[in-house]
Each structure stands twice: as structure tokens, then as C-alpha cells.
Amino acid sequence: DVKVTQSSRYLVKRTGEKVFLECVQDMDHENMFWYRQDPGLGLRLIYFSYDVKMKEKGDIPEGYSVSREKKERFSLILESASTNQTSMYLCASTGNTIYFGEGSWLTVV
Amino acid sequence: RKEVEQDPGPFNVPEGATVAFNCTYSNSASQSFFWYRQDCRKEPKLLMSVYSSGNEDGRFTAQLNRASQYISLLIRDSKLSDSATYLCVVIERSGSARQLTFGSGTQLTVLP
Numbered sequence: 001d002v003k004v005t006q007s008s009r010y011l012v013k014r015t016g017e018k019v020f021l022e023c024v025q026d027m028d029h030e031n032m033f034w035y036r037q038d039p040g041l042g043l044r045l046i047y048f049s050y051d052v053k054m055k056e057k058g059d060i061p062e063g064y065s066v067s068r069e070k071k072e073r074f075s076l077i078l079e080s081a082s083t084n085q086t087s088m089y090l091c092a093s094t095g096n097t098i099y100f101g102e103g104s105w106l107t108v109v
Numbered sequence: 110r111k112e113v114e115q116d117p118g119p120f121n122v123p124e125g126a127t128v129a130f131n132c133t134y135s136n137s138a139s140q141s142f143f144w145y146r147q148d149c150r151k152e153p154k155l156l157m158s159v160y161s162s163g164n165e166d167g168r169f170t171a172q173l174n175r176a177s178q179y180i181s182l183l184i185r186d187s188k189l190s191d192s193a194t195y196l197c198v199v200i201e202r203s204g205s206a207r208q209l210t211f212g213s214g215t216q217l218t219v220l221p
Contacts, residue, residue, distance in 0.1 A: 031207040042213040050206035090152055094207045097143060098198060100152040
């Protein structure tokens with residue numbers, strides 16, 4: 001069974017903290033994506049990567065960075081968390097279709 | 110400019126009703142099309158792939174119209190368990206890279 005795993009499901013962080021969200025896929029996919037989803041705003045693309053060490057900005061990259069050192073792992077980094085980054089974060093990878101992780105619920109206080 | 114337009118609803122229908130959703134897309138080079146279902150506070154999950162020839166799975170039928178650049182989803186005999194948000198997705202390929210464009214989602218509530 002194919003899998004996209006987001007290891008941190010529920011986090012509470014303080015303003016200014018550095019936050020790492022990890023995503024691992026076991027399907028040898030080249031393309032991986034990070035989205036955030038907020039009520040009434042749909043899925044918004046933060047960053048994506050189409051190969052190891054490659055990254056491209058999405059629609060809302062400000063305040064975020066990413067790391068893709070290995071093909072199976074795509075990390076989202078909040079360098080200094082702010083309250084407006086409270087959201088659900090979804091990781092996805094694509095082969096013939098799109099596979100999502102279960103989501104990471106981040107609250108910044 | 111949004112590249113995939115989807116009616117956000119909400120659609121409130123009685124059990125047993127037939128309901129249809131549409132999405133229009135702007136890039137004629139788009140290559141793959143899907144419908145995803147998302148339950149509250151859950152990740153989206155694949156419902157159906159969409160082909161020009163149509164795709165039927167039980168009560169669900171998906172259709173692609175390339176000439177008019179829209180995709181549709183038809184749900185017959187709605188069940189309470191069909192209540193969810195339905196997302197259309199368009200994928201464009203460029204070599205090994207994939208560009209995903211999601212609709213904003215249509216919320217469906219099936220009422221008893």
C-alpha cells in the first residue's frame with residue numbers, strides 16, 4: 001500500500017520558534033509538494049520539488065523554506081513561526097495520481 | 110487569474126437526489142484530470158480519474174470535455190455518506206515535473 005507519511009500530526013509552537021514538518025513517501029516519486037489549507041481558501045501551494053535538491057516556489061512561499069536531500073523526504077521549514085502560519089499543512093507526491101499525507105495541524109501561539 | 114474554476118457551493122440535496130459538479134480549466138495542454146473527495150479535517154482522497162470516454166464507478170460518473178475544457182462529476186442516488194468537499198484537479202506534465210492545479214472545492218451536504 002502506497003504511503004505518504006507526515007510524522008508530526010499535531011503541533012503547538014510558540015511565535016518565533018523554528019518548525020520542521022517532515023514528509024516521507026515510499027513510492028520513489030520525483031515530484032513532491034507542500035500545501036497549506038485554511039477554511040474557505042482551499043489548497044495553497046507553498047513549495048514543490050521535482051527532483052532531489054531541486055525546489056520551486058509555489059504561490060505562498062513567504063515565511064517558509066524547504067529541503068529535499070533525499071528523494072523520499074521533503075521537509076517544510078518555518079524559520080520563525082508566526083500566528084498567521086497556524087494551519088493544516090498537507091504534503092503530496094505524484095506518480096500517475098496524487099497521494100496525500102494525513103496532514104499536520106500546526107498551532108502557533 | 111485562477112486556472113481551474115469550481116463552483117464552491119454549498120450544495121444541499123436530499124437523499125436520493127442526483128447532483129452534478131463542474132470544473133473549467135484554462136490550459137488546453139492539461140493532461141490528467143481527477144476528482145478528489147475531502148472529508149472534514151482529513152486529507153483529500155482520490156475518488157475518480159477523468160477521461161474523455163467517461164468513467165463510471167457505481168453511482169459516480171466522471172466526464173472530460175476537452176473541446177470545452179471542463180470536467181464533470183455526477184453523483185446519482187445521493188447517500189448521507191456522500192457529504193464531503195469534492196475537489197477537481199488538473200495535472201500538467203513537463204518532462205518529469207508535474208504541475209498540479211486544484212479547484213477550490215465544492216461542498217456537498219446530503220440531507221436525510
